[in-house]
Amino acid sequence: MREKVKQLIENATEFIKNSENVAQINDLRVKYLGKAGEITGLLKGMKDVPADQRAEVGKYVNEARDKVTAMITEKLAQLEQKALEAKMMKERIDITVDNVDANRGSLHPCTLVIDEVLDIFTNLGFKVAQGPEMETDMFNFQLLNIPKDHPSRDMQDTFYVGEDLLLRTQTSAVQARTMLNTQPPIKLVCPGKVYRPDYDATHSPMFHQIEGLVVDKHVTLTDLKGLLDLFAKTLFDSETKTRFRPSYFPFTEPSVEVDVTCAVCHGKGCKICKGTGWIEILGAGVVNPKVLDRCGIDSKKYSGLAFGLGVERIAMIKYGIPDIRILFENDSRFLKSFK
Numbered sequence: 001m002r003e004k005v006k007q008l009i010e011n012a013t014e015f016i017k018n019s020e021n022v023a024q025i026n027d028l029r030v031k032y033l034g035k036a037g038e039i040t041g042l043l044k045g046m047k048d049v050p051a052d053q054r055a056e057v058g059k060y061v062n063e064a065r066d067k068v069t070a071m072i073t074e075k076l077a078q079l080e081q082k083a084l085e086a087k088m089m090k091e092r093i094d095i096t097v098d099n100v101d102a103n104r105g106s107l108h109p110c111t112l113v114i115d116e117v118l119d120i121f122t123n124l125g126f127k128v129a130q131g132p133e134m135e136t137d138m139f140n141f142q143l144l145n146i147p148k149d150h151p152s153r154d155m156q157d158t159f160y161v162g163e164d165l166l167l168r169t170q171t172s173a174v175q176a177r178t179m180l181n182t183q184p185p186i187k188l189v190c191p192g193k194v195y196r197p198d199y200d201a202t203h204s205p206m207f208h209q210i211e212g213l214v215v216d217k218h219v220t221l222t223d224l225k226g227l228l229d230l231f232a233k234t235l236f237d238s239e240t241k242t243r244f245r246p247s248y249f250p251f252t253e254p255s256v257e258v259d260v261t262c263a264v265c266h267g268k269g270c271k272i273c274k275g276t277g278w279i280e281i282l283g284a285g286v287v288n289p290k291v292l293d294r295c296g297i298d299s300k301k302y303s304g305l306a307f308g309l310g311v312e313r314i315a316m317i318k319y320g321i322p323d324i325r326i327l328f329e330n331d332s333r334f335l336k337s338f339k
């Protein structure tokens with residue numbers, strides 16, 4: 001009897017191990033444990049086992065039943081897990097996409113220039129200020145020493161929205177706004193859009209400027225030279241030289257225009273710099289004392305320096321862009337080259 005049970009367990013182990021699906025396992029369950037199953041048969045036959053052997057035989061028949069039950073349960077769990085995995089593999093959704101990079105955007109060259117210029121000045125302790133694009137005549141012109149009907153208005157054609165309202169022509173308007181409600185020391189840069197009715201290869205009716213202003217005690221033209229020279233060397237490269245030419249702006253006295261050695265030919269002379277080796281990058285000067293006084297800052301105690309640069313102009317020089325309009329056409333082939 002013991003031998004028979006041992007054989008039964010061996011056979012069952014082999015069958016269970018080799019079964020390949022749930023149906024086969026269920027058949028084995030019936031074969032061994034079902035109503036007419038082999039182990040069930042043995043259990044039923046216990047009554048025929050002589051009484052003195054019944055306890056012992058009962059023990060290993062029960063053990064056989066427990067063992068086969070456990071093997072079947074385990075195998076069933078394995079097969080179910082396998083079936084689930086197979087189902088998941090079959091129904092798997094591929095959430096990866098090829099060429100994700102293909103249409104990834106990039107920063108616009110003007111944004112790149114604005115970020116870089118602001119970085120340079122904020123590293124020098126400048127704060128970033130902003131003002132409205134629709135401005136009053138007062139902030140855009142009058143407080144900056146450009147009275148109504150004065151010829152210097154002709155320097156900047158203007159889009160008027162109303163009698164005293166206009167689209168700002170210069171970020172210098174933010175100087176006036178800041179000085180009116182801040183006492184020195186002031187160190188700010190102000191990026192933003194400005195508007196003028198011009199349209200050709202180097203002018204666009206909307207463009208970007210960055211204004212700079214420093215007001216403190218004993219600020220001089222020398223500080224302006226040092227600051228802008230450092231700026232140009234950081235923005236282009238350390239070999240870049242700067243040149244200050246006398247100029248005129250109503251809000252600065254003296255006023256200068258600042259040239260840098262051409263970023264393309266390094267001063268030798270090429271098409272970009274029209275053979276001169278120099279390229280103008282910005283206007284600047286010592287803040288006109290009249291402007292300080294009009295904006296509530298005592299010009300006997302304080303002085304200032306200011307500068308204003310055109311972002312598109314810098315982008316055109318830096319990236320060799322021949323026509324300002326390319327910057328606003330947003331041709332993706334052009335924009336992609338700035339990735």
Ligand code: DAH
Nearest residue numbers: 170172283284285306307308
């Ligand atoms: N606002 C001038 C322009 O739009 C640029 C400028 C020149 C700004 C000299 C300044 C400055 O602050 O001092 O042409």
